[in-house]
Amino acid sequence: MKLRSFATTLGLAVTLIAGLSAPARAARGITIKGSDTMVILGQRWAEAYMGASPGAIIQVTGGGSGTGIAALINGTTDICQSSRAMKDDERKKLRDRYQTLGTEIPVARDGLSIYLHESNTVKSLTIPQLREIYTGVITNWKAVGGLDAPITLYSRENNSGTYVYFKDHVLLGRDYSARCQTLPGTAAVVNAVARDPNGIGYGGAAYAAGVRECGVQKATGGPAVLPTEATIRDGTYPITRFLYFYTRTRPAGDVKKFVDWVLSADGQALATKVGYFPVR
Structure with missing residues (x-):
């Protein structure tokens, strides 16, 4: 899957302002913070909603799912965008501060692509092979049917929901190899692999421009x-996930109107246009 041409610099704030004064924005605006995987999607949703809702103000920033969840707990964002589910300890912090476990709202589906350089001869990898590659057991492409060359590992940073999801669901909780190079944002991972014939990376399916997506098998012998x-x-793709909005309490007022629109046919069609998939 390729990201439709909505280029932006991930990890930086994307502020969408409809022209009201600062006091009006503070009083009436909706703030959204979190997943870098979702920041372009959030931007497009916000732009479309503001275009259809005169006076609506929505500010979208990235920084990673963990950063967004922390902002939700600290009360500095209305909506957290997250590419992973909240952890038990994060829900406990919400409960301790607000007497609520928060509200989880799946808003889209995504697949985690395995990125390879376009010259790489490896066509597919199993989940166990990916686990051994990213934990440092397999270090040469020859071991998985490729050329005799060292594997260069690229990953997201540990505040990323994508990093956590990959660790939990592919590595089964094991530590990443010390040789793994962590990068700030999916775009940085894609760019690194695109320049490195021996590189491998992972990230949202919507971002795989300039690299080759590797087929994934659940186990040896599987499709x-x-x-x-x-x-x-x-x-049927083995590394598929939901993308989430989180709010401290059940959405109400302007936040509810925006969330309802995101889950509407128009909002879900826009998710597909950007490169993601409807939640239902």
């Missing part, structure tokens, strides 16, 4: 599946 709309929606 190699690429992340497509069909395989992500039906769950």
Whole structure:
């Protein structure tokens, strides 16, 4: 899957302002913070909603899912965008501060692509092979049917929901190899792999421009599946996930109106246009 041409610098604030004064923005605006994977999607949703809702003000910033969840707990954002589910200790902090466990709202589906350089001869990898590559057991492409060359590992930073999801669901909680290079944002991972014939990375399927997506097998002998709309929606692609909004309490007022629009046919169609998939 390729990201439709909505280029932006991930990890930096994307502020969308509809022209009201600062006091009006503070009084009436909605703040959204979190996942870098979702920041472009959040931006497009905000732009479309503001265009259809005169007077609506929405500010979207990235920084990572963990950063967004921390902002939700600290009361500095209305909505957290997260590419992973909240952890138990994060929910406990919400409960201790607000007497609530928060509200989880799945808003889109995504697949985690495995990025390879376009010259890489490896066509598919199993989940166990990916686990051994990213934990440092397999260090040469020859071990998985490729050329005799060292594998260069690229990953997201540990405040990223993508980093956590990959660790939990692919590495099964094991530590990443010390050789793994962590980068600030999916775009940085894609750019690194695109320049490195021996590189491997992972990230949202919508961002895989300039690299080759590797087929993924659940186990040896199983079918190699690429992340497509069909395989992500039906769950046959092995690394498929939901993307979430989190709020401290059940959405109300302007926040509820925006969330309802995101889950509407128009909002879900826009998610597909950007490169993600409807939640239902």
